[in-house]
Amino acid sequence: MIDPAQRIELAIQNTLEQGNGRHCPPLLTQAIEHAVMPGGARVRPRLCLAVAAACAGDANTAQQDAVIADAAAVSIELLHCASLIHDDLPCFDDASTRRGKPSVHLAYGEPLAVLSGDALIVMAFQALGRGAATQPQRLVALLDILGRAVGAPHGIVAGQAWECEQNVDLARYQDAKTGSLFAAATMMGAAAAGADHHAWAALGDCIGSAYQIADDILDVSADPTELGKPVGRDESLGRPNAVAEYGMQGSTRKLRELIDGAIATIPACPGRARLCEVIAVESQRFMSHALDRATAA
Amino acid sequence: MIDPAQRIELAIQNTLEQGNGRHCPPLLTQAIEHAVMPGGARVRPRLCLAVAAACAGDANTAQQDAVIADAAAVSIELLHCASLIHDDLPCFDDASTRRGKPSVHLAYGEPLAVLSGDALIVMAFQALGRGAATQPQRLVALLDILGRAVGAPHGIVAGQAWECEQNVDLARYQDAKTGSLFAAATMMGAAAAGADHHAWAALGDCIGSAYQIADDILDVSADPTELGKPVGRDESLGRPNAVAEYGMQGSTRKLRELIDGAIATIPACPGRARLCEVIAVESQRFMSHALDRATAA
Numbered sequence: 001m002i003d004p005a006q007r008i009e010l011a012i013q014n015t016l017e018q019g020n021g022r023h024c025p026p027l028l029t030q031a032i033e034h035a036v037m038p039g040g041a042r043v044r045p046r047l048c049l050a051v052a053a054a055c056a057g058d059a060n061t062a063q064q065d066a067v068i069a070d071a072a073a074v075s076i077e078l079l080h081c082a083s084l085i086h087d088d089l090p091c092f093d094d095a096s097t098r099r100g101k102p103s104v105h106l107a108y109g110e111p112l113a114v115l116s117g118d119a120l121i122v123m124a125f126q127a128l129g130r131g132a133a134t135q136p137q138r139l140v141a142l143l144d145i146l147g148r149a150v151g152a153p154h155g156i157v158a159g160q161a162w163e164c165e166q167n168v169d170l171a172r173y174q175d176a177k178t179g180s181l182f183a184a185a186t187m188m189g190a191a192a193a194g195a196d197h198h199a200w201a202a203l204g205d206c207i208g209s210a211y212q213i214a215d216d217i218l219d220v221s222a223d224p225t226e227l228g229k230p231v232g233r234d235e236s237l238g239r240p241n242a243v244a245e246y247g248m249q250g251s252t253r254k255l256r257e258l259i260d261g262a263i264a265t266i267p268a269c270p271g272r273a274r275l276c277e278v279i280a281v282e283s284q285r286f287m288s289h290a291l292d293r294a295t296a297a
Numbered sequence: 298m299i300d301p302a303q304r305i306e307l308a309i310q311n312t313l314e315q316g317n318g319r320h321c322p323p324l325l326t327q328a329i330e331h332a333v334m335p336g337g338a339r340v341r342p343r344l345c346l347a348v349a350a351a352c353a354g355d356a357n358t359a360q361q362d363a364v365i366a367d368a369a370a371v372s373i374e375l376l377h378c379a380s381l382i383h384d385d386l387p388c389f390d391d392a393s394t395r396r397g398k399p400s401v402h403l404a405y406g407e408p409l410a411v412l413s414g415d416a417l418i419v420m421a422f423q424a425l426g427r428g429a430a431t432q433p434q435r436l437v438a439l440l441d442i443l444g445r446a447v448g449a450p451h452g453i454v455a456g457q458a459w460e461c462e463q464n465v466d467l468a469r470y471q472d473a474k475t476g477s478l479f480a481a482a483t484m485m486g487a488a489a490a491g492a493d494h495h496a497w498a499a500l501g502d503c504i505g506s507a508y509q510i511a512d513d514i515l516d517v518s519a520d521p522t523e524l525g526k527p528v529g530r531d532e533s534l535g536r537p538n539a540v541a542e543y544g545m546q547g548s549t550r551k552l553r554e555l556i557d558g559a560i561a562t563i564p565a566c567p568g569r570a571r572l573c574e575v576i577a578v579e580s581q582r583f584m585s586h587a588l589d590r591a592t593a594a
Binding site for chain 2 (some may be wrong): 021024027082086091109110115117119121123128137139140148151153161163172
């Protein structure tokens with residue numbers, strides 16, 4: 001069986017090829033490629049595929065369901081990449097690096113940064129529509145989950161827009177900006193497999209909150225070269241940060257509680273035991289760096 | 298029966314209310330409202346509803362089909378509004394006015410202009426998913442048409458990206474930037490009614506090309522106060538313009554030919570005769586201004 005990491009890269013590559021093609025403005029194609037490849041940890045699509053596998057039932061429908069799960073995973077990752085491009089723009093974070101490379105607007109200019117973000121948002125919905133075409137009823141659910149996770153009033157776009165307000169509620173800001181896409185990852189994994197998705201929001205919420213705290217810890221303590229993006233941004237941009245709010249000790253305690261809590265929320269499903277292992281390993285992978293840094297700080 | 302213009306405004310208003318809500322960052326809500334209300338001529342959604350009505354068959358399904366047609370029309374208009382917000386940004390046209398009001402970035406700043414455009418793209422796909430939930434098979438077709446019309450390689454985002462290239466093909470640029478959303482309007486009207494949409498692309502293409510030429514004529518000859526946006530932009534931004542390419546006489550001749558040609562492309566359908574009348578009247582409405590100006594120039 002193909003490794004999940006490879007499977008995600010292949011599915012993303014196929015989606016980009018369908019979206020670009022030889023009639024696409026060449027610089028737009030390059031800017032999109034720059035933003036998406038090579039990726040970061042692909043933590044959201046990995047989570048989506050892990051939940052889809054845990055919910056999978058009848059082996060006869062496995063191949064078709066895998067196509068839908070791939071589309072769900074890809075759509076989440078493309079929207080994540082789109083949000084990074086737009087968040088890095090000079091009018092927001094004005095970030096010069098991302099994933100160890102120049103940010104898209106530095107490499108290709110602001111116009112192509114705006115447009116490659118727009119194109120990726122559209123491509124995400126197209127990927128979902130094509131991938132779930134054989135199961136249109138699931139498409140309705142998937143589209144609804146994805147739209148809520150990204151748009152207004154609770155999705156990542158709304159999360160970013162809280163940065164434009166005078167009064168920001170830390171919890172609502174982080175739920176919308178980070179949590180929403182993690183909750184979408186678990187819910188869409190379930191929906192892609194034809195399972196009821198509502199019970200899966202809690203797992204995504206826990207992992208999303210943990211991820212946000214890990215990110216906040218890294219922002220105050222990591223080496224920018226290792227991290228591949230600038231550090232100390234929250235303070236310089238006047239943004240909420242868990243370490244500023246709860247202290248380093250309080251933040252690491254919350255982080256560990258959230259990882260444990262996440263496992264406890266996993267609903268009954270055919271592959272529950274295996275999923276618990278995967279979540280434990282994956283959480284460790286993306287949080288160990290933050291915990292090491294917190295200890296060193 | 299409710300007037301199509303009123304019907305479109307109501308459907309847009311309902312969609313915005315679902316997307317905003319009291320938990321949305323207030324400035325994002327305001328920026329979206331500013332961009333969408335009051336609208337321009339709403340020519341694309343009107344075209345979509347007119348085609349849907351012409352394709353409508355069984356009266357028993359009329360109410361359900363109207364909901365789907367409304368969603369299709371709204372999704373097209375929201376994507377059009379999103380493209381206007383992003384096209385007006387300082388890194389593109391740097392336009393100070395739009396529809397007789399300050400452009401979104403002037404009224405709310407660049408961050409909210411980027412985000413309100415992003416939010417509208419997402420909202421468009423959400424509206425489609427909700428509206429066509431009762432007919433998921435149609436949703437698959439509608440989503441595919443809309444995605445192609447907006448994304449890469451042939452949609453409006455790709456059209457705008459041609460402005461970032463050294464070598465631009467006028468036909469491909471205009472097809473992508475303007476034509477694609479008109480073709481989507483006619484095809485989605487048909488798909489919303491459950492009809493085969495492929496035969497309806499030609500009508501949208503003709504009207505889109507005519508509309509682009511009318512827009513080019515107005516850009517070189519209109520009064521900016523009457524038009525509600527700056528004029529002379531194509532020349533100052535070094536963009537292709539039909540009048541520069543074919544002259545004023547050549548452009549008006551092409552415009553008239555396209556209007557006549559559009560009517561001829563309308564496929565057989567239950568409401569063909571009525572649709573021919575509607576297209577003639579609507580074309581006259583949005584083109585008379587350009588033709589008057591061309592005569593005066």
